[in-house]
Structure formats: C-alpha cells, structure tokens
Amino acid sequence: MKYSIDHKSPIPLHIQAEELLRSMIAEEEFQNGKLLPNEVDLAKVLAISRTTLRQAINKLVFEGLLIRKKRTGTKVNQATVSSKSNNWLSFSQEMKLRGITIKNFELHVTWVYPDEILANFFEIKTDRKVLKMERVRGRSDEPFVYFISYFHPRIGLTGDEDFKRPLYELLEMEYSTVATLSKEEISAHAADDIIANKLRITNGSPVLFRKRFVFDQGERPLEYNLGYYKADSFVYTVESRR
Amino acid sequence: MKYSIDHKSPIPLHIQAEELLRSMIAEEEFQNGKLLPNEVDLAKVLAISRTTLRQAINKLVFEGLLIRKKRTGTKVNQATVSSKSNNWLSFSQEMKLRGITIKNFELHVTWVYPDEILANFFEIKTDRKVLKMERVRGRSDEPFVYFISYFHPRIGLTGDEDFKRPLYELLEMEYSTVATLSKEEISAHAADDIIANKLRITNGSPVLFRKRFVFDQGERPLEYNLGYYKADSFVYTVESRR
DNA sequence: GAAATTAATATGTACATACATTACTACAAA
DNA sequence: TTTGTAGTAATGTATGTACATATTAATTTC
Secondary structure (H helix, E strand, O other): OOOOOOOOOOOOHHHHHHHHHHHHHHOHHHHOOOOOOOHHHHHHHHOOOHHHHHHHHHHHHHOOOEEEEOOOEEEEOOOOOOEEOOOOOOHHHHHHHOOOOOEEEEEEEEEEOOOHHHHHHHOOOOOOOEEEEEEEEEEOOEEEEEEEEEEOHHHOOOOOOOOOOOHHHHHHHHHOOOEEEEEEEEEEEEOOHHHHHHHOOOOOOEEEEEEEEEEEOOOOEEEEEEEEEEOOOOOEEEEEEO | OOOOOOOOOOOOHHHHHHHHHHHHHHOHHHHOOOOOOOHHHHHHHHOOOHHHHHHHHHHHHHOOOEEEEOOOEEEEOHHHHHHHHHHOOOHHHHHHHOOOOOEEEEEEEEEEOOOHHHHHHHOOOOOOOEEEEEEEEEEOOEEEEEEEEEEOHHHOOOOOOOOOOOHHHHHHHHHOOOEEEEEEEEEEEEOOHHHHHHHOOOOOOEEEEEEEEEEEOOOOEEEEEEEEEEOOOOOEEEEEEO
16 A cells, blocks of 8 residues: 554544545645545555545645535645645755755854844843854755754754754754744845855845744744845745734 | 523524634633533523533634543633634734834835725625725835735724724724634745835845635625745744644 | 426535533542 | 642544535436
C-alpha cells in the first residue's frame, strides 16, 4: 500500500490522515487537477472512519488547499497560488507545496553581538552573543529572497545544526521549542547595495520587506527575522473577519 | 432561553450554531474572557449533538476567534479581538490614531464597465456598469497613497454620495451593507507612469501594493480595492497565532 | 432529436456513544 | 514544605450509522 496509517502510533489518526493528504497534495497528478479518492473508499483503504478522514480533509479545505464538490469529488485548489498568513508552513514547505524547488544560494551562520533593538526584543544584554543566520534562496538560478534571522540564546542552538532542514521542524524536534505567535510588519523599500547584490537586482529596485517577531508558547521572544523579497516574487495574503 | 436553534429551519444546525456562537462572541462578557458554556451542557441546551456543536466551534477555532483549553474550557481569543478590529479601522481613522491629518488630493467617481477579473469577482456580466472611485490622499502637500475602488451595483450607490465621510460608515449607515470579510494580497512593485504621477515620485520607485477583496456577511462580494502606497509611508502589521 | 425523468454517486448533515488525554484540585504522605 | 496520588471536569479522539442533497449520467418519454 502506498499510503497507510499506523493505528498503534500515539499520533492521532486524523493528524496522520492530514499529513498523508498533504503529501498527496504535493504530488504532481493531484496538483494537475486529478480528483482525490472519494471519502468512503479512502477511509476504507486507510482503515479509519469516514468521520475521521473528513476531519482531516476539512482542515485542508479550510486552509484553502482542497476544494470539494458534490457528486464530483475533492481536488487540489489550483487557484491558491499565494500563501495564507496564519498557516505556519516554513518557507521551503510552502514552496514545495506549489511545486517550486528551492535552492539555497548562500547560508552563513555566525555569532554576533546584538544591537540595541535586538537586545531589547530578546531581553538580554548587548554583550551576550546571539546566533545570526543569513540566507539567500530562490528557484533555479534566480534568487528571490534574502533572509536574516537572529535566534535567542535560550534555545540552545550551537550553530552547527543542519539548517537545510525546515527551520521550525528543527526547533520543534531537536530543541522542543515551539513557535506559536508571530508579529509581522510588511512594507516596501528600495534595495540598497547589499540587498541588490544578494538578489542580483539593480540598486533602488523595489523589494518587499518583512520584519518578523516570533514568540514561543509563553510569549517569550524566540526569533527576529528580516526578509527582503524581490518585487513580484512574493505575495502576502491576509484574511480578516469582523 | 436566550439562545436557541430552530430544528425545523432548512439552515443546517451547525451553521445556526456557528451564527449563535458568533453573536455570543460579540457579547461583552465573553469578550472580556468569560468562558463559554462547556460543550456537553451547551449541546444539551441547544438540543443538538455535541458533534454538531463541535463542528461549529471548530470553525471558529480555525478562524482564530476561539481558543480551547483542556480541563478549562473555550473562550474568545483576546489577541485577535484587538488586532482584527484594528485592521478594520478605515484609512482616515487609522491615520488619525497616529496623529496624522489626511488631505484628499483627488477624488474621482465614475461609472465604468468591469474587466474580466472584476466581473468575475462581482459575479456580474461585463456589460453591467460599476461605480469606480479613485482617490489620492496624503498629509499636507505630500500624497502617499493612491486608491482605486470598485463597488458592487447591488449596494445601490448612485455616485452622488458624500465620499468624504468614512467609507464603511457610509455603507453601514446609509446602505445597510456591512463589510465583514476581507481578503488581501500585499506585494511590492515598481511605480508605473500613472502611479508615479499620482504619488509625485519618479517612475520605477518602490510602492507597496495592496489588493483587497471585501465581502458582506453572506460572503457576497462588495468591493474591490487597489491601493498603491509610497514606500516607507505605510507598514502593514499582522499578528498570527497557532 | 429534444425534453423530462430517473438513477447513481459523491459530499453534506446529524446523531448516539465510548474512551483517551490533559490539567486543575484537594488531600495525603514523606 | 514538598512531593505524590487520586479524583474530576473539561476538551480530544474515534467509531458506526443513517439519511439528505446536489449534480452528473443514463434512460425514458414526447
């Protein structure tokens, strides 16, 4: 069986089902509009109840990844090209979901002294070094984002970690640190020398700038992240209700 | 009983329950952190099954309006209350809050035929005219945003309204149309001739571009709004929790 | 051949039920 | 005072079942 579910695992079945559906979604044939197996059959194959399967599907429908249609079936939502704000997929996962393979152009990890702003956010003194990570990423030979991240020393990162793994997974698995709250500020800027160079664009070109403050469960500061996106390569979507 | 559900109504019970929860959420005491009735009891009071009630609660939890906690209960997510409602301040209110007085530079109102995209969003034919509003606003003698808005003919705007009043107030008071859902896309662009001219910047300068789809209670399309903000004059903030 | 009818098939709604897990409370033991 | 333990109250997980509804596809009728 290609897909299967472990009934003995402590991980809830609907979560397993959700993960499984996500990997199905990532597959090319479903990306191209092929219908997923119908609920009754799929539930039978996975040996879970239809209710449980629907719980998993519902979540993805809500996220906008799947679309249901009566008498027809359920398929991947092709219209959803842009990302949802409250979905916490990491950058690479997000891109993978859209069939874009990410290439890392640069990856520098160093220890630096924080400036005033950073020390203030982390609630530490400026003589305590923090881990800084710089990263340029993009598709094929075209970089489109330049990230700078600072991590709170509390986490316990050494700098020798495998930063090619999804970041939040790394933090969650290895350092039992879970990012639960993020405050972001988005604005447009003109690229300065450094950024223009990293993104291979001309000085003064537009970039989307995202500043991100990430907190853990206890609302303690975790990460300070700056992202410079080449214009038109990134669309930020927000949905709000009152 | 204050809250109740009509079992004879053709509207699904879980939808009725959802609406009911929304009105509970709107109440002050719950806004202030009071726990909702527990699921078992509430289901009993409403005479629906716990499963059905959970279906309704789940949706609101997904939306981030409610937060569940084991052994404690379910309550309104206070973090979203503040930031979300902030999001819904109108432009001039928002600016007033920051001590900036807004000046209107241009205000054009015309009737135009919608293009394909707009007609599709409004779910109307391309031969039905819609109201278009263009606006340049800023502080003292410096314009910093160029808005283009299209309004659904259903609303009943004539074009002779006083558009200097706050927009959402106008719609709510005079046309009993309440905007409840907005989907936004934010990206960075280079200004073209038209935009550069409106904002008095040079061609190719960075602008923050915000595309906004606004819906009413019934999720029917209301307004399509394009906003071009001069770089550094506008920061978009988002807060999200998982 | 066109229009109306019927059947089939997928998701949609709803219930009753059971046990698991989490985390708070209170009390007892060390 | 601290630590352990049992009880309890809430949400979390999961199943089986039944019928409703919408939409496509096939069939019959005109």
